[in-house]
Amino acid sequence: MGLTANDIIQLPVLETSAVKTGKGLLDGKQVEWVSVIEGPVENFVRKNEFVLSTGMGCEEHPEKLEQFVLDIIKSGASLLGIATGRYVFNIPDRIISLAAQHQFIIVEMPWEVRFGDVLQSVLQEINKEKQEQRNQAEEVRKQLISSVLHDKGLTDITDVVYQHIQMPVAVQNEAGDIRCHSCFEEAEAALFESSASNQNSHFPASIGIVDDHPLYHHMEPGFLQKRPCYRLPIQNNHKIQGYLLFQPEIGQPLTWFMMNVLEHALTAFALHFAKENAVEMAEIRLKDTYVLDLVKSNQPTGTQTAKAGLLGYDLSLPYTCLVGKISYKNQVDFRNDNPANSSLQSLNFNLQKEITNAGAVLNRRTMATFEDGEVIIFLEDSEKLYYKAANQFLDIVERRLYAFLPILEISWGAGKHEGGIDCFKESYQEAKTALEIGRKQHGAGGRTFFEDTRINRLLMNFASDEAIVQIVSQTVSPLIAYDKKRKTDLIRTFLAYNQHKGNVSQTARSLNLHRQSLLHRLRTIESLTQLSLVDPDDLFLLELSVRLWMMQKIE
Known part of the structure; x- marks a missing residue:
């Protein structure tokens, strides 16, 4: 829970002060800061603050004091201390009634109690509490890193995180598959849906989240089975290796300690994934070398x-x-x-x-x-x-x-x-x-x-014969020269014609050509090669020459 209103009231500097309203709330109210304010509240008071005031400016205007107290209540402050004896001699009954109605704590402080002394005492307690949380978080960090260094599994690391934050946690890989979890249903955890991708679902306002923690801006809100959940990226060398899911109960606060534990958990998971990748890469290199040696x-x-x-x-x-x-x-x-x-x-x-x-x-x-x-x-x-x-x-x-x-x-x-x-x-x-x-x-x-x-391998066996080289060159060279000069494709035209067994209509359709254009190309092929496309011997010679040319064995 951290520092509570009851801890504040027990301080020696406030021993002469009296709790006017909310005595039953003292143990349940967290105090994270202390401030002094007079006049308009606006946005100068933050949640869980202990606010000190003399009521200056409200001495002849009870309604102003009432509005001031109401604004403090709406700000989310934990309790209000009013110094009486100068501007406010007694806290009016209407203020006591207002505070009771809103279940708010008001403390009456003697004028002789200096605000500076109160600030010093409260800040010392806050710093002491923060230091204890930092020390505790540091122990958690050591525990998590030790788990990685001693080759503990992801499940062991996840259990450590759950033990300290007491909320369901799970780890996804980059593809979204669940690697491990604590108090999550595995099938359910794999169904995380980002609130940004679900415009029809309303993500509840953050309650008790430390929004000035560096981790806050990396938290992605979403849903699991329509229940609010958060996701944090696990990164290594600026590349996302997976995700850490955690699901606080509705209204459950996320303290600095919890945020620190989550931050240390991300480091531990990133180290674990880095070790996994290193082992996997080493295994791949061994297998690479072995198979390469096998084919040699x-x-x-x-x-x-x-x-x-x-x-x-x-x-x-x-x-x-x-x-x-x-x-x-x-x-x-x-x-x-x-x-x-x-x-x-x-x-x-x-x-x-x-x-x-x-x-x-x-x-x-x-x-x-x-x-x-x-x-x-x-x-x-x-x-x-x-x-x-x-x-x-x-x-x-x-x-x-x-x-x-x-x-x-x-x-x-x-x-x-x-x-x-x-x-x-x-x-x-x-x-x-x-x-x-x-x-x-x-x-x-x-x-x-x-x-x-088989045919191509047969051709390759005699493609280097000088006589064949000369015949193929004489046959194909005129077609190549014509294609380069006229930007046509006579060789492709012949292959299509031969594939369709001399059927002009089918060949024209396959080449997306007009029938007359195809006939003109076929006459050009016959003219350049001095071979007839209806003579079986000429057709065989032309096909053989084109195949050998396409094998790129003959210039």
Whole structure:
């Protein structure tokens, strides 16, 4: 409760004073400050103050004294001391009746009692009480920090906070999930709704909250099941790690001590999250190094196999290898980024978390690492669901990751082997081959499976033959030169025409061209290449040449 009106009345300096009204209220009235005022009250008196007055200016106007007392009552002051003997000889009955009606404490003080002595005595008690609260809060701070340093869990820290503030508390992570709580229903605590987002709900006026405490301006009012609640952000390196929820009873005051405990609790939770992140980052680095070593080795050694078990990996399972190339949709300059907050600095960490999350959703084991803008993933596989499982997995990863970094774009290649423990390097090489072929053929952002690249791999095997190089160059170069000069796209036109098996109407619709415009382009292709689009041999030669050119193996 802190310093009460009864504590004030018991001071030696007030032993000759008399309580005229509100004797039964003395133990329940808190006193936080003392002041002297005469004349208009206006906003010069704050809540829980002990106000001293001589009644000067009201000696011949009882109604002024009555209005003065009424204004003091409305200000929220705890009690009023009136010095009698000069301006007010006796406190009028109407004033006593008014104070009794409003359950307010009035103390009659002899004129001989100096206000300076009263101020000194009361301020000493207030300072003593404040110092006791500071000492108590410091002990709580030590207790909370000790809990973190001795690797106590979030629940232990939350219990310490509850023990000292005696109100339900809970900790949310950044996503809003409840990590721990004391005297909260977990399902209920996860339903915090900010009062700013609910315009139809009226948040009650703050009662007994220390609004000059630094923490006050960070308190976010809200509701849990339509009951008022508060939320405070837990920050580390200017980044929100989670939230601290607490729910005082309606009318329950929040004292300086409680606010200090909450402030120290935020520090303890921030330290705990920082330790968690450090451990998680260390574990990720160990796994990164291990998986990278796995794809570089021809065959896992006995040491690698044993280490796999320590990291939670099972090398005996069949895996699909997924290799992703990270790129950006727009040119981005990260040179001035704060390293602690840079998107590039945190990309691998967030991507690893999304990979782990996607594996958990599909109930499949994963292993992942990163190297030079490339992400390598081994996804637990099954024979029947190879394509489906890989696509589902990548859908989950990309959906959450693109929400975090919308400028990001990842191209994927996939390779699958059933050879078990000896095939990690081979499946990685096949996935990387599929990735390179897919990027050259379709550009960035696509997915290519190794099994679907058989024709392209066949072409790659003889694309370096000098005779073939010359034939392809003679065939494709006129089309490239024409496209550059006329700003057309004859190669794309031919590919669409070939895809639709020579159907002019379907090709025109797919290219959004008029039929006559398409026919003009097809005649131009025949004229430039000296090949007929209705002759099977010519058509094969042109398709082969365009495919090899698109593979970017021949200039």
